[in-house]
Amino acid sequence: MQILAILIPVSLFLGFVGLVAFVWAMRTRQFEDPQGDASRILTTDYDDKPAQSAPDA
Amino acid sequence: MTYEASDEGRGGLAACPACVAVPAAERLAELRRIEPSRLMLSLPSAYCAACISTVEGALKTHPGVRSARVNLTLKRVSVEAEPDITAADLAHVLEGVGYEAHELDPGMLSMTETDRQGRELLMRLGVAFFSMMNIMLLSVAVWSGAEAATRDMFHWISAMIAIPTVIFCGQPFFKSAWAALRVGRLGMDVPISLALILASSISLYETMHSGEKAYFDAAVMLSFFLLLGRYLDHRSRALARSAAEELAALEVPRAIVLEDGIEHLRPIAQVAKGDLVLVRPGGRMPVDGVVVEGSSEVDRGLLTGESLPVFAGPGLAVSAGEVNLTGPLTLRVSAAGRDSSLHRMADLVAVAESARNKYTTLAERAARFYSPMVHILSFSAFGFWMWKTGGDVRFAINISAAVLIITCPCALGLAVPAVVTAASGKLFRKGVLIKNGTALERLAEVDVVVFDKTGTLTLGTPEPSNLDSIVEQFQSVALALAKASSHPLAMALAGRIHTAPAEVTDLREVPGYGIEGCLNGAKVRLGRAAWVGVESVPETATYLSVVGQTPVAFTFTDTIRPGAEAAIAGLRAQGKAIKLVSGDNEAAVSAFAARVGIADWVAGALPAEKAALVRALADQGHKVLMVGDGLNDTGALAGAHVSISPAQALDAARVASDIVLLGRDLSAIADATRIAKQATKRMVENFEISAAYNVIAVPLALMGAATPLAAALAMSLSSISVSLNALRLK
Known part of the structure; x- marks a missing residue:
C-alpha cells in the first residue's frame, strides 16, 4: 500500500x-472557433499560427 | 467624400457643444496616424474548409488587405486592412467568388467577442471536471472495499479537492438561489444549492467521524453536470444574442449629408432635422424627408408591399426605408433616427413582443412542478426517519441529503439545453438563426403559415414575362435603351433579351420617367406609360414607343425566391395550412398565388389588416407562423405565435421576428419547423428519462438504501442518456 503515497x-x-x-487554452482564446x-x-x-487574438475589451 | 469615424467610442469628445469645433485638429491627427481598420463581415453561406481558403485567399489578394481570418463557428470574417478600404469593397470581392457577405458593425459586436460570462462558466466547468475525475478515482477505491484508515485518508483527500471545487463551481447556483430566496421564490437553484451544501457538509462531518458514506463525488459530479447544462444554455442564449446584435449591425446606418455642397458620410445618429441628405440611385432612404431636388422613382415594397415603383419629385415626401431607383435625390430631413416613421413602426412592435414573452417553456413548467416536490420529499424523509429512529439526527440528515442529491435536477438541467444546443446548431448550419430562446418550442406548435409576397416569397426583383410575344425588332430597341439605365425593370430587360441591340444614339435617362434615344433619326422612349404616351396595363410594366408604330408594353413578374416552392411543398407535407397575404394589387397577387400554388390569398392588405388577420387566426385557436420582410409586416410578425424574416428584410421586421434566415434560400423554413417539432419531442422524452431514473432511485433513497455509488450511477447515467437522446436529432 506504500505505493499509494x-x-x-x-x-x-x-x-x-x-x-x-485547459486554463491556458481558455485564456488564449483557443475555443473561439x-x-x-x-x-x-x-x-x-x-x-x-493561431488566429491573431482580438483586442481585449 | 470624407469618412468621419463615429464619435460614440470617444464619448467624452462629443459631450460638450464647445468641443465640436475642437476636434478638427484631432481629426487631422487621426487621419495622419495610419492605423489598419478592423472590418467585420457576416458570411452566411460559409460552411467548410474550402470556404475558408476561398474567402481568405480572395481577401488577401485584394490590395490593401493585411490579414483576413474566417471564424466558421460564428460565420464571420474579420479583416485588417488599410484605412481606405471599406467593408462594401470587400463584400463586393466576396460576392465575386460566390459568397454572400454583409457588413457588420464591429462596435456592436464587441460584446459577443468578449463573452466573459461564457468563459467563466467554461472555466468552472473545467475545474469541476478535473475534480470529478480525481475524486471518482478515489471513490472507486472506497466502493471496492477500502477499509478504516485507507478509507479515511481517501475521504480526506476527496474533501480537500471537493470543498474548494464546490465553493468555486457552485457560485452561479448559490448566487441565483440567494436572489430567488430574497424575493421569496423557490427556483430550480434553491434545491441545487441545498443539495451541494448539504452533501459537502454532511460528507465532511462523516469524514471527521470516520463515517462510511461520503458524497464528495456526488457533490462534485452534480456541479459538473449542472454547469454543463448551464453552459449549453448560456451558449445558445449568447448565440441568440449575438444573432440579434449581428442583425442590428447588418445595416450600418450611414447617410450622405450635404453641407455647403460638400458630401459627408455620417452615422444616422448625427443627422438632424433640416439637414440636406443625398440619396444615390440604388440607395435606401435613411430618413424621412421631402424631396428638394431631383426626380426619381422609389420602391416602397418594404413599407407597403407594392411591387410597382412610385414617382418621386420636388415637394413629394419620402419615408425612411424606401429605395431610390433612378435619379439622385436631395432630401430635406423631416424626421431622423428615433423619430422616423421606420422607428415609430418598430416601437409598435414592442407591445406585441411583451405579450409573447409570457409564453411558458417546457423547462419552466417542469421546474414549477419539480422544485417544491424535491423539498417536500427531502423534508418528509428527514421527519420520517427522525420519528422512526427516535431522534437520530445524523442518520435522518444523511437520508434527506441522499434524497436531495438523487432527485437533484441533474438530467433535468441538461434536458432542455442539450436539445436546444443540438437543434440550433443544426439550424444555424442550414442558415437559420434562432433569435429567441423560446422560438423553437413555439415553432413546433405551428399549424398555419402566413406568407408575405413581395420580398419574402419573391426576391422583389422583376423578371420579364411577355418577351416571347414581342417582335425581335422591338426587343433590340428596348435592349439598347435598357442598357443605359440602372432602373430594376431596365436591368431585368437588359439581362433577359438576347438579341443584338439596335443602334440607338443620343441615349439619355430622364430620372423618374425613363430612357430616350434616337433610332434612325426618330425618337424612341422606354419608360412610364404617361411619358411614353400609352394607356397603362394593370401589371408591372415598362413601355416602349417607336415613332410611327404602336407602343408595346413589357410586363414583369416578380422573381420567386429560391427555395420558396420547396418550402411551401415541405410545409404542406407537414400538414400545415398556407396563406398568402400581400399589400400588392389583386392582379399581381392572384397571378403569383397561382404560380406557387397557394389557393388561400388576400391582396391589398394594409399593415393593420395583416396584423388583424393574424390575430383573428390566433383567436380561432390556430398557432400562426408569419413569414415576412417588410415594414408593413411588422405588426403581423410581432403578433404571430412565431415569426421568420429573411436577412434582407428591414431592421424593424427582423427585430420583430424570432427567427432569421441568413441565406437567400427559403427552403430552410420547412426544415426549421420539422427540426423544431422533433426537438420538442426530444425535450419531453428527456423529461421522461430523468423522471424514470427518479422513480427507481428515489424510493431507494427514502428507504435509506441509497449508497454513494447508487447516487453517482443514477446521476451520471441519467445525464448521459439525456445528452445522447438530444444528439439523436436529425
Whole structure:
C-alpha cells in the first residue's frame, strides 16, 4: 500500500497539469472557433499560427 | 467624400457643444496616424474548409488587405486592412467568388467577442471536471472495499479537492438561489444549492467521524453536470444574442449629408432635422424627408408591399426605408433616427413582443412542478426517519441529503439545453438563426403559415414575362435603351433579351420617367406609360414607343425566391395550412398565388389588416407562423405565435421576428419547423428519462438504501442518456 503515497500525488499532479493546460487554452482564446479549427486542418494553405487574438475589451 | 469615424467610442469628445469645433485638429491627427481598420463581415453561406481558403485567399489578394481570418463557428470574417478600404469593397470581392457577405458593425459586436460570462462558466466547468475525475478515482477505491484508515485518508483527500471545487463551481447556483430566496421564490437553484451544501457538509462531518458514506463525488459530479447544462444554455442564449446584435449591425446606418455642397458620410445618429441628405440611385432612404431636388422613382415594397415603383419629385415626401431607383435625390430631413416613421413602426412592435414573452417553456413548467416536490420529499424523509429512529439526527440528515442529491435536477438541467444546443446548431448550419430562446418550442406548435409576397416569397426583383410575344425588332430597341439605365425593370430587360441591340444614339435617362434615344433619326422612349404616351396595363410594366408604330408594353413578374416552392411543398407535407397575404394589387397577387400554388390569398392588405388577420387566426385557436420582410409586416410578425424574416428584410421586421434566415434560400423554413417539432419531442422524452431514473432511485433513497455509488450511477447515467437522446436529432 506504500505505493499509494506516490501514485496518488502523481495522479493528482497529472490531473492538475491538464487543468492548467485547459486554463491556458481558455485564456488564449483557443475555443473561439472550434468549427473553423476542425476544418482548417484540411486546407492545404500553410497556416502555422493561431488566429491573431482580438483586442481585449 | 470624407469618412468621419463615429464619435460614440470617444464619448467624452462629443459631450460638450464647445468641443465640436475642437476636434478638427484631432481629426487631422487621426487621419495622419495610419492605423489598419478592423472590418467585420457576416458570411452566411460559409460552411467548410474550402470556404475558408476561398474567402481568405480572395481577401488577401485584394490590395490593401493585411490579414483576413474566417471564424466558421460564428460565420464571420474579420479583416485588417488599410484605412481606405471599406467593408462594401470587400463584400463586393466576396460576392465575386460566390459568397454572400454583409457588413457588420464591429462596435456592436464587441460584446459577443468578449463573452466573459461564457468563459467563466467554461472555466468552472473545467475545474469541476478535473475534480470529478480525481475524486471518482478515489471513490472507486472506497466502493471496492477500502477499509478504516485507507478509507479515511481517501475521504480526506476527496474533501480537500471537493470543498474548494464546490465553493468555486457552485457560485452561479448559490448566487441565483440567494436572489430567488430574497424575493421569496423557490427556483430550480434553491434545491441545487441545498443539495451541494448539504452533501459537502454532511460528507465532511462523516469524514471527521470516520463515517462510511461520503458524497464528495456526488457533490462534485452534480456541479459538473449542472454547469454543463448551464453552459449549453448560456451558449445558445449568447448565440441568440449575438444573432440579434449581428442583425442590428447588418445595416450600418450611414447617410450622405450635404453641407455647403460638400458630401459627408455620417452615422444616422448625427443627422438632424433640416439637414440636406443625398440619396444615390440604388440607395435606401435613411430618413424621412421631402424631396428638394431631383426626380426619381422609389420602391416602397418594404413599407407597403407594392411591387410597382412610385414617382418621386420636388415637394413629394419620402419615408425612411424606401429605395431610390433612378435619379439622385436631395432630401430635406423631416424626421431622423428615433423619430422616423421606420422607428415609430418598430416601437409598435414592442407591445406585441411583451405579450409573447409570457409564453411558458417546457423547462419552466417542469421546474414549477419539480422544485417544491424535491423539498417536500427531502423534508418528509428527514421527519420520517427522525420519528422512526427516535431522534437520530445524523442518520435522518444523511437520508434527506441522499434524497436531495438523487432527485437533484441533474438530467433535468441538461434536458432542455442539450436539445436546444443540438437543434440550433443544426439550424444555424442550414442558415437559420434562432433569435429567441423560446422560438423553437413555439415553432413546433405551428399549424398555419402566413406568407408575405413581395420580398419574402419573391426576391422583389422583376423578371420579364411577355418577351416571347414581342417582335425581335422591338426587343433590340428596348435592349439598347435598357442598357443605359440602372432602373430594376431596365436591368431585368437588359439581362433577359438576347438579341443584338439596335443602334440607338443620343441615349439619355430622364430620372423618374425613363430612357430616350434616337433610332434612325426618330425618337424612341422606354419608360412610364404617361411619358411614353400609352394607356397603362394593370401589371408591372415598362413601355416602349417607336415613332410611327404602336407602343408595346413589357410586363414583369416578380422573381420567386429560391427555395420558396420547396418550402411551401415541405410545409404542406407537414400538414400545415398556407396563406398568402400581400399589400400588392389583386392582379399581381392572384397571378403569383397561382404560380406557387397557394389557393388561400388576400391582396391589398394594409399593415393593420395583416396584423388583424393574424390575430383573428390566433383567436380561432390556430398557432400562426408569419413569414415576412417588410415594414408593413411588422405588426403581423410581432403578433404571430412565431415569426421568420429573411436577412434582407428591414431592421424593424427582423427585430420583430424570432427567427432569421441568413441565406437567400427559403427552403430552410420547412426544415426549421420539422427540426423544431422533433426537438420538442426530444425535450419531453428527456423529461421522461430523468423522471424514470427518479422513480427507481428515489424510493431507494427514502428507504435509506441509497449508497454513494447508487447516487453517482443514477446521476451520471441519467445525464448521459439525456445528452445522447438530444444528439439523436436529425
